[in-house]
Amino acid sequence: MLSTMQDVPLTVTRILMHGMTIHGNSQVTTWTGEAEPQRRSYREIGERSAQLAHALKDELGVRPDDRVATLMWNNAEHVEAYFAIPCMGSVLHTLNLRLPAEQLAWIVGHAADKVVIVNGSLLPLLAPLLPHLPTVEHVVVSGPGDRSLLEGVAPRVHEYEELLAGRATRYDWPELDERAAAAMCYTSGTTGDPKGVVYSHRSIYLHSMQVNMSQSMGLTDADTSLVVVPQFHVNAWGLPHATLMTGVNMLMPDRFLQPGPLAEMIETERPTHAAAVPTIWQGLAAELAAKPRDVSSLTQVTIGGSACPPSLMAEFDRLGMRVCHAWGMTETSPLGTIARPPAHAVGTEEEMAYRLTQGRFPSGVEARLAGPGGEYLPWDGTSAGELEVRGPWIAGAYYGGADGEPLRPEDKFSADGWLKTGDVGVITPDGFLTLTDRAKDVIKSGGEWISSVELENALMSHPDVAEAAVVAVPDDKWGERPLATVVLKEGATTGFTELREFLAGSVAKWQLPERWTVIESVPKTSVGKFDKKVLRRQYAEGGLDVTTL
Amino acid sequence: MLSTMQDVPLTVTRILMHGMTIHGNSQVTTWTGEAEPQRRSYREIGERSAQLAHALKDELGVRPDDRVATLMWNNAEHVEAYFAIPCMGSVLHTLNLRLPAEQLAWIVGHAADKVVIVNGSLLPLLAPLLPHLPTVEHVVVSGPGDRSLLEGVAPRVHEYEELLAGRATRYDWPELDERAAAAMCYTSGTTGDPKGVVYSHRSIYLHSMQVNMSQSMGLTDADTSLVVVPQFHVNAWGLPHATLMTGVNMLMPDRFLQPGPLAEMIETERPTHAAAVPTIWQGLAAELAAKPRDVSSLTQVTIGGSACPPSLMAEFDRLGMRVCHAWGMTETSPLGTIARPPAHAVGTEEEMAYRLTQGRFPSGVEARLAGPGGEYLPWDGTSAGELEVRGPWIAGAYYGGADGEPLRPEDKFSADGWLKTGDVGVITPDGFLTLTDRAKDVIKSGGEWISSVELENALMSHPDVAEAAVVAVPDDKWGERPLATVVLKEGATTGFTELREFLAGSVAKWQLPERWTVIESVPKTSVGKFDKKVLRRQYAEGGLDVTTL
Structure with a gap:
């Protein structure tokens, strides 16, 4: 039996139309490094999005499903691209400006991007790449930067403001299928080629609603959100979409991501919320310690990307900025969990323990833990398994390229379509997730899992x-079995037997490593994480001097 | 180009599974009129919903799409029916126990209800109807009441608790199409037959998300909501679904809707939120004036159904209960607008003006005003037109009966599928709606509209x-043209010319009535509203003594 409800698609266009009318006076403020920041109302954002769409269609020949890439900081023009491109039926492709050049070129080619909109300040990154980007027919430049870098290497070049000038501020947005592609983002997988995640209008719409729910970020039009998390990183955690849904104001740092300017924009623009990865926040804490500012407006900070160290959380609590952990990944749009403590724990000793978890699954995300034998484990707070998730804003495949079938590698998607996150963790009976390891690093010993991270911390x-x-x-x-590789402090003489005994005080006996070695330093990846691949290879090649106890 | 997102349907089942796991410790508390209320956790609600579904399927032979009706107060068992029936693929049909008996019988027949779940206290209403309900094969009775009333009139009779006892507390819920029917509710239209609105799993899911958004009710698991608005009235404004999504606790008054018990349950159970129509709240205000209680827990009150008188809003503000207006109808699930003042008005003189509007459209609801000539009017705060709305939880048709096509009467749905609300109003540029009249009561004078309500208030x-x-x-x-019918106070001698001059002080000259009559009292409907049909008929039949100025 069918319902009698209207069949209205959930699209990014509906978010834009709502934001530019009902919340037309809310603002995007972009830091310029000059006396006055740039201020633009949501009504103007909507009108300029229409102008951009007209220009892309009429001047650059962008058609439905064509990919339009952005290589941009967080700013108002990037927000305009966020809406113009999906609403006209094309696909926004945000490029991660932190990636190595060859990876960027591979990604642009795989997505077959036709246009790149680039901030002038990023031309030194784009220009040398252009000869290697055969699909790119147009480059649109916005903001200050040396255009001469494009001479001889670029196809057609356009000025963003000139493109928009004089065009109609209304666009007859097409009615789109909610399952159509709206935006895409590639993961920078440490192994193999980058993988493209293609968000739909539906997934973005539902994710935005979830972000605005009371138990998630729950911001209102009384809030201003300092969006430090980059727009090229999982849609800035969905904030540019979510804010237009509820009239939350956005404060955009553009390229001014250093602790000094961040402290200054907090003091002068008085945001109430901020979203960032821990490293940025660590820098800000140091800055404020060295040179105190009035940051009292900022009471809520969403931290994701990696776990927030307890000491940093305590430091920000002291400053009146309440940190709320969230967990997610490119494949999860990204909201997967958020660590609002349950009501019964607020004000008790349990509260901090809840806040230090990755958080609770929101209503749109189903979760299960796959154990070492593939069986599903109970949510008892102790059974560790690989986290698998399911939901309308969770990826079920990767982009297969312009003519390819979607990719569903077995190590990333279960047979019944759930995403295998690659993270190992435990879940409490009330649905709070604590991640304990990466699946590729966990030690699978006799049908049980040993967390490498737990042994390392001990x-x-x-x-x-x-x-x-x-x-x-x-x-x-x-x-x-686990191999322990240890860097001793200068002058230390502790032996392996002593270390093993020390470990026995905090982990189960069967988890204690038999194999030990001393190394000079732990090899690290480009972002500073332990590079355990290298250690495994060194061990396999006999390059480590291992003692067996 | 298709996205790579998972295709996960938005269903009531997902809400149930989330509520009974992640928020398994939240509670439904049902008032019993005895020393202790009944308390049931969301985990138990989920387990008992599974038991109810097993019983309906195995014992009563309920099949997918079969309609199962409820004739019940707000209580935990009604919540169980809310989930068991849609999640097993059948259709929940909530019966309005305030309707005249013959209308109820017509509705049960039109929906072809197979089962009625009834509270024992409502058997005096149901029993005499049963001989007129040929489609009903089973009656399930829950709670105290005289079962002997069913003797000789009922088909098979079951005790609710006996049906559930001993059955499995898990159910292998089917994966449903999100557009399938989940629940239905008939409007008690003042003209013609009642009209059935059929909610889908999708519409309920999306509406629940919207209710939980920060700019709507925005409750969290720290809240307890006193759900006074009946579950038979537009799904209790979506609260039983929305609360399971976020772990909000529910306080259910069952049949104890009198001001005394309501005041008592607020004092002892300390809800933080309540939802009710103004009349209930008016009674509570009088009760508290006569016998003060500690109602300090209750800080947020959602009022809908009809506009809250400013004096009542002020009275509740004084008591610390902040009233928030909402507008909707059976056809809108019902959330159509909610009157949270915009951030810039909070704390200013404008704030109360915003709070007295019907409110602002949330992101899921699109609105337009159709003027007297069918043209769409600007949102300028003064152009009055009939409100038309569109969205994924707005009806696009009425139920046509078991074998009938959906009904799309022209006066209720536009050619392009929008719902014509029958309400006339104005919308400000920032999207706040003020209703000024019903479309059927507005006076269409020379291509302009005159609000009957405005003239009456003046x-x-x-x-x-x-x-x-x-x-x-x-x-x-x-x-x-307008006809003014006036009831004068005892002993008053004011003449029509004087009244017309008095009116001229507050309305435009061309709106002033020429036709005047004195009547003894304004005819009223069964719910106390002005029955203007009667006056129009009396005028048409020459039954009124009219003076023309």
Whole structure:
């Protein structure tokens, strides 16, 4: 039996139309590094989005489904691209300006981007790439920067403001299928080629609603959100869409992401909320310690990307900025969990324990833990398994390229379509997730899992240990066993037997490593994470001097 | 180009599974009139919903799409029916226990209800109807009441608790199409047959998200909502679904809707939120004036159904209960607008003006005003037109019966599928709606509209006028003109010319009525509203003594 409800598609266009009318006076403020920031109302954002869409269609020949890339900071023009491109039926492709040049070129080619909209300040990055981007027919430049860099390397070049000038401020937006592609973003996977996630109008709409729900970020038009998390990183966690739905004002730092300017924009523009990864916030804490400012407006900080160190959380609590953890990934749009403590814990000793978890699953996200044997584990707070998630804003495949079928690698998607996150963790009975390891780093020993991170943290709490990395190595009897690689502090003489005894005080006996080695330093990836691949390879090649206890 | 997102349907089942796990410890508390209320956790609600579904399927033979009706107060068992029936693929049909018996019988027959779940206290209403309900095969009775009333009139009778006892507390809920029917509710239209609105799983899911958004009700698991608005009235404004999505606790008054018990349950159970129509709240205000109680927990009150009188709003502000207006109808699920003042008005003189409007359209509701000539009017705060709305939880048709096509009467749905609300109003540029009249009561004079309500309010502010109703009457020159019918206070001698001059102080000259009559009292409908049909008929039949100025 069918309902008698209207069949209205959930589209980014509906978000834009709502934002530019009902919340037409709310604002995007973009930091310029000069005396006055740039201010633009949501009504103007909507009108300029229409102008941009007219220009892309009439001047650049952009058609439905064509990919239009952005290589931009967080600013009002990037917000305009966020709406113009999907609403006209094309696909917004945000490029991560932190990626190595060859990876960027590969991604642009795989997505077959036809246009790149670029901030002038990023031309030194784009210009040398252009000869390697054969699909790109047009470059649109916005904001200050040296245009001469494009000479001889670019196809057709346009000035963003000139493109918009004089065009109609209304656009007859097409009625789109809610399952059509709206935007795409590539993951910078550490192994293999980058993988493209294609968001639909529907997924963006539903994710935006969830972000605005009381138990998620729950901001209102009385709020201003300082959006530090980049727009090229999972749609800035959905904030540019969510804010237009509820009239939250946006404060955009553009390229001024250093602690000094951030502190200054908080003091002068008085945002009430901010969203950022921990490293940015660590820098801000140091800045404020060195040079105090009035940051009292900022009471709510959403931190994601990686776990916020407890010490940093305490520091921000002291400053009156309440940190709320969230967890997600490119494949989850990204809201996967958010760590608002349950009502019964607020004001009790339990509260901090809840806040230090990755958080609770919102209503749109289903979760399960797959154990070592593939069985699903109970939510008992102790059974560790790989987290799998399902929901209307969770990826079920990767983009296969212009003519390819979607990719569904077995290590990323279950047979019944759930996303395998690659994260190992535990879930409490009331649905709070704590991640304990990456699936690729966990040690699979005799049908049980040993968390490498737990062993590392235990080892690093020993006063003589500077750093420690634990990796899985093959074992005839158990399948895998942990290898402990330890960096000792200068002058330390503690032996492996002592360290093993020390470990026995905090982990189960069967988890204690038999294999030990001292190294000079733990190899790291370009973003500073332990590079355990290198250690595993060194072990396999016999390059480590291992003692077996 | 298609997205790579998972295709996960938005269903009531997802709400249930989320509520009974992540928010398994939140509670439904049902008032019993005895020392202890009944308390049931969301986990138990979920388990009992599974038991109810098993019983309906295995014992009563309920199949997908079968309609199962409820004739119940607000209580935990009604919440269980809210989830069991849609989640098993059948259709929940909530019956309005305030309707005249013959209308109820017509509705049950039109929906072809197979089962009625009834509260024992409502058997005196149901029993005499049963001989007129040929489609009903089973009656399930819950709670106290005289079962002997069913003897000889009922088909098979079941005890609710006996049906559930011993059945499995898990149910393998089917994966449903999000556009499938989940629930239905009939409007008690004042003219013609009642009309059935059929909600889909999708519409309920999206509406629940919207209710939980920060700019709507925005409650969290720290809240307890006193749900006074009946579950048989537009799904209790969506609260039973919305609360399971976020873990908000529900306080259910069952049949104890009198001011005394309501005041008592507020004092002892300390809800933070309540939802009710103004009349209930008016009674509560009088009760609290006569016998003060500690109602300090209750800080947020959502009022809908009809406009809250400013004096009542002020009275509740004084009591610390902040009233928030909302507008909607059976056809709008019902959230159509909600009157949270915009941030810039909070704390200013404008704030109360915003709060007295019907409110602002949320992101899921599109609105337009159709003028007298069918043209769409600007949102300028003064152009009055009939409100038309569009959105994923707005009806696009009425139920046509078991074998009938959906009904799309021209006076209720536009050619392009929008709902014609039958309400006339104005919208400000920032999207706040003020309703000024019903479309059927507005006076269409020479291509302009005159609000009957505005004239009435102006007339009733004269010290000699007890009541006044203004209706449209045919006019050769203007099409229609207003007829003023006035009830004078005892002993008053004010003449029509004086009243007309008095009116001239507050309305435009061309709106002033030429036709006047004194009546003894304004005819009223069963719910106490002015019954203008009767006045128009009396005028048409020459039954009124009319003076023309």
